[in-house]
Amino acid sequence: xxxxxxxVSLQGELHDGTAEQLHQNVAxxxxxxxxxxxxxxxxxxxxxxxxxxRILADLASTACLLAARTVLAGMRPAVAITLVELGLTLPxxxxxxxxxxxxxxxxxxxxxDASSGAEDGP
Amino acid sequence: xxxxxxxVSLQGELHDGTAEQLHQNVAxxxxxxxxxxxxxxxxxxxxxxxxxxRILADLASTACLLAARTVLAGMRPAVAITLVELGLTLPxxxxxxxxxxxxxxxxxxxxxDASSGAEDGP
Numbered sequence: 306x307x308x309x310x311x312x313v314s315l316q317g318e319l320h321d322g323t324a325e326q327l328h329q330n331v332a333x334x335x336x337x338x339x340x341x342x343x344x345x346x347x348x349x350x351x352x353x354x355x356x357x358x359r360i361l362a363d364l365a366s367t368a369c370l371l372a373a374r375t376v377l378a379g380m381r382p383a384v385a386i387t388l389v390e391l392g393l394t395l396p397x398x399x400x401x402x403x404x405x406x407x408x409x410x411x412x413x414x415x416x417x418d419a420s421s422g423a424e425d426g427p
Numbered sequence: 428x429x430x431x432x433x434x435v436s437l438q439g440e441l442h443d444g445t446a447e448q449l450h451q452n453v454a455x456x457x458x459x460x461x462x463x464x465x466x467x468x469x470x471x472x473x474x475x476x477x478x479x480x481r482i483l484a485d486l487a488s489t490a491c492l493l494a495a496r497t498v499l500a501g502m503r504p505a506v507a508i509t510l511v512e513l514g515l516t517l518p519x520x521x522x523x524x525x526x527x528x529x530x531x532x533x534x535x536x537x538x539x540d541a542s543s544g545a546e547d548g549p
Contacts, residue, residue: 332504336524363511370507372522 310408311340311373313364316349324360331364335371342411343368346404348379358393365398376400378407432530433462433495435486438471446482453486457493464533465490468526470501480515487520498522500529 306312311334319327334340345361347353353361365375376399388394401407428434433456441449453465467483469475475483487497498521510516523529 328508329504332508336502336504336507339524366511366516367504367507370502370510370517370522371504372524372528 306334306338306340307408309339310342310344310411311335311338312344312346312404314346314349318352319357319360321356324356328360328364328367332367332371335368335373340373342408343373343375344378344401344404344407344411345375346378346407347384348381348403350384351381353380353384353388353393355391355393358388358391358395361398362395369397374399374411376407376410378402378404428460428462429530431461432464432466432533433457433460434466434468434526436468436471440474441479441482443478446479450482450486450489454489454493457490457495462495464530465495465497466500466523466526466529466533467497468500468529469506470503470525472506473503475502475506475510475515477513477515480510480513480517483520484517496521496533498529498532500524500526 311331313327313331315327331343335343343364345364347361350357361377365377368375377395378401380400399410401410433453435449435453437449456462457465465486467486469483472479483499487499490497499517500523502522521532523532
């Protein structure tokens with residue numbers, strides 16, 4: 306948790322069982338916290354196939370039912386290209402280049418979160 | 428009624444007849460009150476099947492026609508997951524984690540309603 310944002314970081318390959326578990330864990334965490342936003346960081350993921358795409362869409366739908374918005378962060382260019390070639394455009398999922406921008410999109414990023422104490426923020 | 432909010436609390440299973448009755452009761456209550464918001468509390472509901480999902484969507488549509496906004500409150504994580512797996516994402520229904528947050532969403536929650544008498548509200 307970062308403020309009101311639940312940060313989910315995916316790494317490597319996800320198997321069916323893991324995905325199912327992830328889905329349940331995220332739902333539980335949202336319901337039992339004050340999370341109003343979920344950021345799924347997939348910068349460590351090399352391949353997004355139709356299975357993972359469905360998992361991501363399901364996660365976002367579940368979060369939405371639990372009153373939290375989901376942003377997908379850190380997608381690699383190669384992954385984006387593959388998704389488009391597969392015709393998987395992740396409808397309903399917002400995306401951001403990295404976790405900070407994802408949190409900005411959720412309106413939950415405060416400059417105090419940043420490691421540098423720069424005061425000339427936007 | 429809580430202020431201008433009509434609070435509907437569902438418990439256990441809803442049968443066809445009950446659901447029909449509920450639909451009519453809510454419509455009547457909205458029309459004969461000053462309710463501008465409806466909060467449907469489903470924290471006591473273990474299973475939301477396609478039948479109940481349709482009832483909820485119908486209730487929200489009816490409330491909308493009667494100029495009241497509907498928020499679904501207290502959905503359990505397991506219920507959210509099941510709904511997503513069934514492909515029932517309740518389009519058009521707003522959700523909140525609990526009744527207080529639902530009323531905040533409707534803009535009808537005042538700090539005086541809270542058990543604590545905090546005076547540093549927003």
